[in-house]
Amino acid sequence: MVLRRWLVVATALLAGVALAQDSLEARRAEVFAAERAFARSMADRDFAAFGRHVAEDSVFFNGSTPLRGRDAVLAAWKAFFDGPTAPFSWDPDQVEVLASGELALSTGPVKNPQGAVTARFNSIWQRQADGRWRVIFDKGGPP
Numbered sequence: 565m566v567l568r569r570w571l572v573v574a575t576a577l578l579a580g581v582a583l584a585q586d587s588l589e590a591r592r593a594e595v596f597a598a599e600r601a602f603a604r605s606m607a608d609r610d611f612a613a614f615g616r617h618v619a620e621d622s623v624f625f626n627g628s629t630p631l632r633g634r635d636a637v638l639a640a641w642k643a644f645f646d647g648p649t650a651p652f653s654w655d656p657d658q659v660e661v662l663a664s665g666e667l668a669l670s671t672g673p674v675k676n677p678q679g680a681v682t683a684r685f686n687s688i689w690q691r692q693a694d695g696r697w698r699v700i701f702d703k704g705g706p707p
Contacts (some may be wrong), residue, residue, distance in 0.1 A: 591661045595668040595689050598697040599656040607653060611645040619690060619698035652676055654685050666691045674704060681707045
């Protein structure tokens with residue numbers, strides 16, 4: 565009887581762990597998709613779509629200077645959308661999500677128009693109340 569109860573509890577715990585892992589994997593896939601859509605906004609020259617991925621209270625770094633808030637970020641990034649060709653591209657190669665499922669890190673290479681890696685981006689995404697993921701921190705670094 566005691567063994568049977570223990571087995572039921574152990575099975576329930578293992579099922580909970582598996583469910584939590586599946587949930588984190590689902591969130592991870594969501595962030596990969598959000599990051600790729602964010603990058604596509606640059607390739608498609610769609611500044612409005614770019615802005616929809618930036619959180620209202622975001623902080624993006626321009627070198628060592630922080631750009632605070634969506635308006636400041638969009639003002640600084642607008643020039644990257646001028647012209648028919650994107651000045652750079654990026655693609656995530658790693659995404660990690662906190663156990664809470666509410667914050668995530670995405671990172672990957674940044675490439676120039678010729679395809680050479682010139683930097684590495686690091687973005688922190690936050691799951692918003694509406695379920696959408698938005699960038700709250702962004703900072704590039706050396707490749």
